[in-house]
Each structure stands twice: as structure tokens, then as C-alpha cells.
Amino acid sequence: MKVPRTVRIDSGKKTEFVFVVGNDLCVNLNRNAPSKSKFFSVKCSSDVQYSINPPPTTTSRPTPPIPLNGNSTLNFTMTRASEQENDNKLSVWYYDEKKEILGKAVLHLTAIEISLDVDADRDGEVEKNNPNKGSWKWGPDGHGAILLVNCDCERSYWKKPDHMQKGNAVTRVSDLKDMSLMVLRTKGPAKLPEGYKLTMHISQSDAEGVRVFRSKTPPVVISESFGSLFYNDFVKDYPLVLSSKDLSQEVMYLGGESEFKFYVEGLKFPDVDFDGFIRINLSLLEPICKGVPETPIFTDQVVFRVAPWIMTPNTLDPIDVFICSTSDNYEFVKGITKLAEKSGCTINICHEYKNRGDRWIQDELEFGYIDSPHQSFPVVLDSPRDGKLVDFPYDELLGPDFGYVTRVPERKDVSSLDSFGNLEVSPPVTVNGTNYPLGRILIGVAFPTATKGRNMTKVVQEFLWAQKVQEPIALFSDWLYVGHVDEFMSFVPAPDRKGFRLLLASPDAGYKLFRDLQSNGHGKATLFDGVKDEKPLTVDEMLEDDNFHSQNRYVQSCIDWNRDVLKRELGLEDEDIIDLPILFKLVVEKGNENQFRAVAFYPDMVNMIVLGKNLGIPKPYGPKVDGRCALEAEMCSLLEGLGLNCTFIDDFASYHKRLGEVHCGSNVRRKPFEMKWWNLQM
Structure with a gap:
């Protein structure tokens, strides 16, 4: 069962919030309501869809003030990405017993699409947002991405298996074919609201079995007006993103509709201390205030299994x-x-x-x-x-x-x-x-x-x-x-x-x-x-x-x-x-x-x-x-x-x-x- 994520709104404040398309959000309307609030009403932009629980007796929009009780909640969602920052709005108005306004909470919304994608259906292509990308199942009707141990050697001299080569970058493009492609797909405004950022991260235990590289120069957006992108395909250096020394790293949000390619390298075969499964996570972090850690508001996960010998x-x-x-x-x-x-x-x-x-x-x-x-x-x-x-x-x-x-x-x-x-x-x-x-x-x-x-x-x-x-x-x-x-x-x-x-x-x-x-x-x-x-x-x-x-x-x-x-x-x-x-x-x-x-x-x-x-x-x-x-x-x-x-x-x-x-x-x-x-x- 899909459970909506709980967010908070504050009466008397304007809050900026980044919404990831495909999610549902839930607001407890009573939690931060002004003192003596007895009623509330909701207004929103046309791209925001919401529902109230318990449902109001009227279906008209905007809703007239309806009774506020301890379990009143507001569920809302958005179905498409924003073109600009904060181009959607949702507001909640609070009223006293006489239905006079006590205050309002305003949520400025920026909707973006995010998906971390792999070849979860095992057809050699990285499809978009496969629902099974975060799990692994054996069999002809199974799913889950596959990772090779990069144990061959592209060099002719001073040979070592490629996964044992020192350095923090791929120096030969030919080595990329031994890695599994992972694509970060995003769609939204040119930039995120201030303080928001995307991070990719792995656990310490998984880091012993995997490294992740990316193109040194990210894809360059040449044109957004026609809904198509052109990329620089001539980069020959691919810096390291994740490893046992770097468990988390910020990744660039490119704006518009874009794809960012990553290359996942297996480092070890399944063994007595390793079941062969690798999990890579992408999180959208929300700022609270200066000096306070960001909090994740969205996480996407993909799962690989290392191919056996x-x-x-x-x-x-x-x-x-x-x-x-x-x-x-x-x-x-x-x-x-x-x-x-x-x-x-x-x-x-x-x-x-x-x-x-x-x-x-x-x-x-x-x-x-x-x-x-x-x-x-x-x-x-x-x-x-x-x-x-x-x-x-x-x-x-x-x-x-x-x-x-x-x-x-x-x-x-x-x-x-x-x-x-x-x-x-x-x-x-x-x-x-x-x-x-x-x-x-x-x-x-x-x-x-x-x-x-x-x-x-x-x-x-x-x-x-x-x-x-x-x-x-x-x-x-x-x-x-x-x-x-x-x-x-x-x-x-x-x-x-x-x-x-x-x-x-x-x-x-x-x-x-x-x-x-x-x-x-x-x-x-x-x-x-x-x-x-x-x-x-x-x-x-x-x-x-x-x-x-x-x-x-x-x-x-x-x-x-x-x-x-x-x-x-x-x-x-x-x-x-x-x-x-x-x-x-x-x-x-x-x-x-x-x-x-x-x-x-x-x-x-x-x-x-x-x-x-x-x-x-x-x-x-x-x-x-x-x-x-x-x-x-x-x-x-x-x-x-x-x-x-x-x-x-x-x-x-x-x-x-x-x-x-x-x-x-x-x-x-x-x-x-x-x-x-x-x-x-x-």
C-alpha cells in the first residue's frame, strides 16, 4: 500500500516545498493550527489536486470553511513538473468559531520528476522508472539489474584487473562496456529552490563491492524549447562518484528535461561474506536553516545483483x-x-x-x-x-x-x-x-x-x-x-x-x-x-x-x-x-x-x-x-x-x-x- 509522506505547514508563514511527481503528501491540519481554530478551508493552483479527510459535506471548490478536528488531514498531489520555481501554490485558511479568519499557511510548490533508472527488466536498455528497479527476483518473469565484476584488463602493460586499478577515474572509455549503465532522469525548472540538492549514496557494506563513475562533463542542454537535449559524447575521463571512501556525493540537477549517465562497476564476486546484492540510493534533501542538517524528502533506490562466475x-x-x-x-x-x-x-x-x-x-x-x-x-x-x-x-x-x-x-x-x-x-x-x-x-x-x-x-x-x-x-x-x-x-x-x-x-x-x-x-x-x-x-x-x-x-x-x-x-x-x-x-x-x-x-x-x-x-x-x-x-x-x-x-x-x-x-x-x-x- 502506498503511504503518503507527511509534511508540515505553519500558520502565518510562507513555505517553499519541492514536490516529486508521483508521490502523495499528507498534512495534519490540526497540528500547527492557530489557537481557537474551529474551521478551515483550502485553495490551490490548478495543477494541485487534493482531498480532505474526513471528507467535507460539500464538493464545491474552493471549499467553504469546514469543521476542524484532531484528525483532519489534507492529502495532495501533482501530476506534472513545474516550468518555473514556486509556480504552484496551496494555502490553508483557519477560522474561529464565528468563521472569522485567524491565519493562513501558504505552501509554494515546485514540482519535479526524478528517477534513478537501471535495466531492471534485463533487456539491455535502461527504461524509465521501472516499478521493480528497487528489488530483485529470479526467473524468466523476474526483474532486477545485473552488475559485472570488472575483472578484465584494458591495459597491455603493467596489468591489473580493471577493478583493482588505482586512481579515481576511468581512463579508457572502452572499459565502460564492462560496467552497468545507470541513468538519473529529471524534469523541472531550470534550477531547484535555494538549498535543495540531490545526493547519491551507498552503505559502507555495499561500498566494498561497487564503484560509481560519471561523465566528467555533464550533458549540456542545448535546447529546451523543443523538448530535446543534445549531449557532449566526447569526454574521455569519468570521475569517481561513489566508493568505499566516498559513500555520499551531491549530484548535479541539470534543469529542463535531462538525463545524466552513471557507470556502475562491480568489484567483488559473491562470496561467504557477500550475497551479491548492491543498493544505490538517490535522495532529494530539503534545507531547514543554516547550521541544521538537511532532511531527505524523497529517496529512490535501485538494486543490482553481481553476476556469478x-x-x-x-x-x-x-x-x-x-x-x-x-x-x-x-x-x-x-x-x-x-x-x-x-x-x-x-x-x-x-x-x-x-x-x-x-x-x-x-x-x-x-x-x-x-x-x-x-x-x-x-x-x-x-x-x-x-x-x-x-x-x-x-x-x-x-x-x-x-x-x-x-x-x-x-x-x-x-x-x-x-x-x-x-x-x-x-x-x-x-x-x-x-x-x-x-x-x-x-x-x-x-x-x-x-x-x-x-x-x-x-x-x-x-x-x-x-x-x-x-x-x-x-x-x-x-x-x-x-x-x-x-x-x-x-x-x-x-x-x-x-x-x-x-x-x-x-x-x-x-x-x-x-x-x-x-x-x-x-x-x-x-x-x-x-x-x-x-x-x-x-x-x-x-x-x-x-x-x-x-x-x-x-x-x-x-x-x-x-x-x-x-x-x-x-x-x-x-x-x-x-x-x-x-x-x-x-x-x-x-x-x-x-x-x-x-x-x-x-x-x-x-x-x-x-x-x-x-x-x-x-x-x-x-x-x-x-x-x-x-x-x-x-x-x-x-x-x-x-x-x-x-x-x-x-x-x-x-x-x-x-x-x-x-x-x-x-x-x-x-x-x-x-x-x-x-x-x-x-
């Missing part, structure tokens, strides 16, 4: 492939390059003088993006692992329309689980009627009962949870030596069912395949045939090793735990899952003789790169049957029926022996979702 799953189309070149991975680089070109992707090779021997580019970073109705760009999330690729995300990726974000924990909190092979995201799913159209983030942690297990560091987990649009799922990965979820799972596109398949490493599937080989007379076929410095192992020898089998039963139980979690949290059925024949072995953790963790026994085929329908799979060097690797044949049988093309890439010496595979040594930037995050039903 969004990950992209394997089922989205690839754009760029990133790999590292080292002294020993020529065949790997050649194989990935050929696959990328076949898939229509750009190949980006980080050479050794930059990577300094660190080949694990998947572990160093994760590609995502941020999106709004007016702008979208990729944003790399830099992991806290900080190997020798530590500078790559910042130095090589941060740039114009390519953002950067990281979370830095205390050093003691960082473990192998903080590498981003331990960070994946599912394709879109629906779970028990709940839709996740942007998928769900997957992270690996310690088993719930573990007391000394490794976990992804708290600050990264909190960041991922705070984005809200891809609700994370915790999987059990601490049983692995390296500890990454990409060692036992992946997603590939599919033409049916949910549009994808979940691939899971399965020792049971591996043993089934090898037992079938043995029963078909291929027990003497060897694994690792032709691999340098690797002793060949027959199928019979492997199957006879009871300890090895026990190790794989343990691994299967760990994967089954995760299988159940994934089925429950992603709404999957067994038909949505493909078990890949992969075996593991347990090794002693370095520095802890009592701790055994698992590594892949032969190249871990689930640890693949997915480029559309083209899969780059670690070459497993399994036993050959009729001249063909039985493991490769099984992979092709399982996946090619989905329209996928399997390419096997030799990573044995350069990656597998170093406890990683193809996915660990590559990274992919993908197209964003067509689904807009703000249309989610939350």
Missing part, C-alpha cells in the same frame, strides 16, 4: 585448447594439436620458457565466464596450487574482455586437492523436479569420517558455493594419490536420454574384460608391450595377483560411493552411466608409510579431453588381440555408438608416469550456456 561442462562446444610444451612431450603436443584442429578449435601452446616445466595446465586454472544483458566475457579462475604455471593465468590470459579471479588461502591450507583437476561441472540436469540448467559443480574432498584427510581449501569451496547457480556436490577423492575427481569420472555428449553420459572408471569392468580375454585363450597377451622402460605383464600374471585384485576391490568401493552420490545428486540412472575398464594400484604416500592411496595402473582412459564429438583418450597400451589393443577396442565399442570419435594419444612417459593424463595436461575454453543465469528459478 559460471563453469562450462564438456557438453558445451569448445573454442580454445590450451596445452604446455615440454622437452619430453612432443608426441602429446602433436596429438592434441591435430585433434584440436579436427574439432575446429584454436590451439594455444604454452612453451617451456613460460611453463618452466610445469605441464599440468588443467590443475592451474579453470575457465568460466560472467554474463549480463549488456556484456559477457570469459573469466579464468586461478587455482591456489601455484606451481611453475602460477603466472600463466594472470600474465597470458588476463586482458581486454578476458577476466581473472582467484582465491588465496593460508599457505598451510593448500593440498593437491586444490588443483583444478579436482574441480568439474556436470551438464544440465533435473533432480527430483529441481532443475539445474547450468549443471552442478563437482569437487573432491575427504571421506566424511576421515580425521586427517585432505580437502579442497575452504576459501575456494566458499567461493564456489556462493555463486549459487551451480550448486556444488562433494565427492570422495582423497583415496587417490593425486586426489582429483577427473581421475575417475568424466562427461561426454550423447544424442539421447539426458544429452550426456557419465563415464566412470571401473576396476570391475576391467577385471571382466581381462577375464574374458583369458577365457578366450588370450591369457598370454601382454600389457605395456613396446613401452620403453616398462616390463610387459601378461593377462594371466595380472589376474593371478590376489593382492592387486584386493587393491582394485577397494578402489571399486570408493568409486561406487561416488557413483551413488552422483546418481542421487544428478538424478541419474544406471543407463546414464558407462563403466570404463580401468585398473588402479595402491602406493605408499610420500612421507607417510602407513597411508596408501591409488594411482592408475595403466593410462587412465577416463581422464580424457572432450572436444565436441571428438575424444582425446590416453593410449592404454593394453593386451593386443588380433593386432588391436583390447582396451582401445572396448572404449570404441562403448563410446562410438553415441556418435563419438575416439582418438588415442600417447601420454605414457610424459604424463602417465608422472601421475597424470591427457585431461590433466590440457584445458579447454568453451562457449557459454545459452541459458541466462538470471532466469533460474531459485
Whole structure:
């Protein structure tokens, strides 16, 4: 319910008052009436509409004196802006019992239109005075403006994300496209009555997440007579209006019918201490007298929500492939390059003088993006692992329309689980009627009962949870030596069912395949045939090793735990899952003789790169049957029926022996979702 604002009038005085069109005002007629007042009457200009409560018995205007009682009120409004100061008037006359005049209160009124406007309907345009601009609602029928964290960098040298650049002004006009437009629209006389002023202000808490800039030279009014304005569009400096150091600042009232543009910059992503909402206020202040603070008589508010960081799953189309070149991975680089070109992707090779021997580019970073109705760009999330690729995300990726974000924990909190092979995201799913159209983030942690297990560091987990649009799922990965979820799972596109398949490493599937080989007379076929410095192992020898089998039963139980979690949290059925024949072995953790963790026994085929329908799979060097690797044949049988093309890439010496595979040594930037995050039903 719209409640009129209470104002006061003083008998025997003339009061100037600025009225904001669209509001209703209420006067308590008895409060400041002269002593012995028993009646009153009202007169006003033609642009002022009023009503009296309780209503008088007559409807004639001007009203004859009517009885004054303790609850007599006058409500009035104006529907259009003034052309000059004080060009409207409202007066209240007071009478005694004999209806003789005791005094009158005169209110000189200047009506103005004021609206602080944003793109509240999310169509890329700043509409005028949207009724929903002061609130935020999720969904396709939702409303509320969107703000990007300005985390790319317009500079080529001395780079920093733009929101971290020092100084109080925008120095490059190109940076404005990463900010959200906010428009102050006013209409009224050439100037406000003396002492009135407009201020823009934010709270201290919101100021940590936002800055507001304006044009250094305000719009210049060239002509008012035709109801149109012309603006100076050539200003290249945009001074700071609001920040953590300046919570409030007066803004210029231009007169006539004018628009004043402001540019709102996001400074921080949603996180555990920030819900992502920013509120900006505009107030009209009324003077009382010299030495006394002004009081607000009108406030307008707009609400922004900061866009979340969004990950992209394997089922989205690839754009760029990133790999590292080292002294020993020529065949790997050649194989990935050929696959990328076949898939229509750009190949980006980080050479050794930059990577300094660190080949694990998947572990160093994760590609995502941020999106709004007016702008979208990729944003790399830099992991806290900080190997020798530590500078790559910042130095090589941060740039114009390519953002950067990281979370830095205390050093003691960082473990192998903080590498981003331990960070994946599912394709879109629906779970028990709940839709996740942007998928769900997957992270690996310690088993719930573990007391000394490794976990992804708290600050990264909190960041991922705070984005809200891809609700994370915790999987059990601490049983692995390296500890990454990409060692036992992946997603590939599919033409049916949910549009994808979940691939899971399965020792049971591996043993089934090898037992079938043995029963078909291929027990003497060897694994690792032709691999340098690797002793060949027959199928019979492997199957006879009871300890090895026990190790794989343990691994299967760990994967089954995760299988159940994934089925429950992603709404999957067994038909949505493909078990890949992969075996593991347990090794002693370095520095802890009592701790055994698992590594892949032969190249871990689930640890693949997915480029559309083209899969780059670690070459497993399994036993050959009729001249063909039985493991490769099984992979092709399982996946090619989905329209996928399997390419096997030799990573044995350069990656597998170093406890990683193809996915660990590559990274992919993908197209964003067509689904807009703000249309989610939350």
C-alpha cells in the first residue's frame, strides 16, 4: 500500500516545498493550527489536486470553511513538473468559531520528476522508472539489474584487473562496456529552490563491492524549447562518484528535461561474506536553516545483483585448447594439436620458457565466464596450487574482455586437492523436479569420517558455493594419490536420454574384460608391450595377483560411493552411466608409510579431453588381440555408438608416469550456456 509522506505547514508563514511527481503528501491540519481554530478551508493552483479527510459535506471548490478536528488531514498531489520555481501554490485558511479568519499557511510548490533508472527488466536498455528497479527476483518473469565484476584488463602493460586499478577515474572509455549503465532522469525548472540538492549514496557494506563513475562533463542542454537535449559524447575521463571512501556525493540537477549517465562497476564476486546484492540510493534533501542538517524528502533506490562466475561442462562446444610444451612431450603436443584442429578449435601452446616445466595446465586454472544483458566475457579462475604455471593465468590470459579471479588461502591450507583437476561441472540436469540448467559443480574432498584427510581449501569451496547457480556436490577423492575427481569420472555428449553420459572408471569392468580375454585363450597377451622402460605383464600374471585384485576391490568401493552420490545428486540412472575398464594400484604416500592411496595402473582412459564429438583418450597400451589393443577396442565399442570419435594419444612417459593424463595436461575454453543465469528459478 502506498503511504503518503507527511509534511508540515505553519500558520502565518510562507513555505517553499519541492514536490516529486508521483508521490502523495499528507498534512495534519490540526497540528500547527492557530489557537481557537474551529474551521478551515483550502485553495490551490490548478495543477494541485487534493482531498480532505474526513471528507467535507460539500464538493464545491474552493471549499467553504469546514469543521476542524484532531484528525483532519489534507492529502495532495501533482501530476506534472513545474516550468518555473514556486509556480504552484496551496494555502490553508483557519477560522474561529464565528468563521472569522485567524491565519493562513501558504505552501509554494515546485514540482519535479526524478528517477534513478537501471535495466531492471534485463533487456539491455535502461527504461524509465521501472516499478521493480528497487528489488530483485529470479526467473524468466523476474526483474532486477545485473552488475559485472570488472575483472578484465584494458591495459597491455603493467596489468591489473580493471577493478583493482588505482586512481579515481576511468581512463579508457572502452572499459565502460564492462560496467552497468545507470541513468538519473529529471524534469523541472531550470534550477531547484535555494538549498535543495540531490545526493547519491551507498552503505559502507555495499561500498566494498561497487564503484560509481560519471561523465566528467555533464550533458549540456542545448535546447529546451523543443523538448530535446543534445549531449557532449566526447569526454574521455569519468570521475569517481561513489566508493568505499566516498559513500555520499551531491549530484548535479541539470534543469529542463535531462538525463545524466552513471557507470556502475562491480568489484567483488559473491562470496561467504557477500550475497551479491548492491543498493544505490538517490535522495532529494530539503534545507531547514543554516547550521541544521538537511532532511531527505524523497529517496529512490535501485538494486543490482553481481553476476556469478559460471563453469562450462564438456557438453558445451569448445573454442580454445590450451596445452604446455615440454622437452619430453612432443608426441602429446602433436596429438592434441591435430585433434584440436579436427574439432575446429584454436590451439594455444604454452612453451617451456613460460611453463618452466610445469605441464599440468588443467590443475592451474579453470575457465568460466560472467554474463549480463549488456556484456559477457570469459573469466579464468586461478587455482591456489601455484606451481611453475602460477603466472600463466594472470600474465597470458588476463586482458581486454578476458577476466581473472582467484582465491588465496593460508599457505598451510593448500593440498593437491586444490588443483583444478579436482574441480568439474556436470551438464544440465533435473533432480527430483529441481532443475539445474547450468549443471552442478563437482569437487573432491575427504571421506566424511576421515580425521586427517585432505580437502579442497575452504576459501575456494566458499567461493564456489556462493555463486549459487551451480550448486556444488562433494565427492570422495582423497583415496587417490593425486586426489582429483577427473581421475575417475568424466562427461561426454550423447544424442539421447539426458544429452550426456557419465563415464566412470571401473576396476570391475576391467577385471571382466581381462577375464574374458583369458577365457578366450588370450591369457598370454601382454600389457605395456613396446613401452620403453616398462616390463610387459601378461593377462594371466595380472589376474593371478590376489593382492592387486584386493587393491582394485577397494578402489571399486570408493568409486561406487561416488557413483551413488552422483546418481542421487544428478538424478541419474544406471543407463546414464558407462563403466570404463580401468585398473588402479595402491602406493605408499610420500612421507607417510602407513597411508596408501591409488594411482592408475595403466593410462587412465577416463581422464580424457572432450572436444565436441571428438575424444582425446590416453593410449592404454593394453593386451593386443588380433593386432588391436583390447582396451582401445572396448572404449570404441562403448563410446562410438553415441556418435563419438575416439582418438588415442600417447601420454605414457610424459604424463602417465608422472601421475597424470591427457585431461590433466590440457584445458579447454568453451562457449557459454545459452541459458541466462538470471532466469533460474531459485
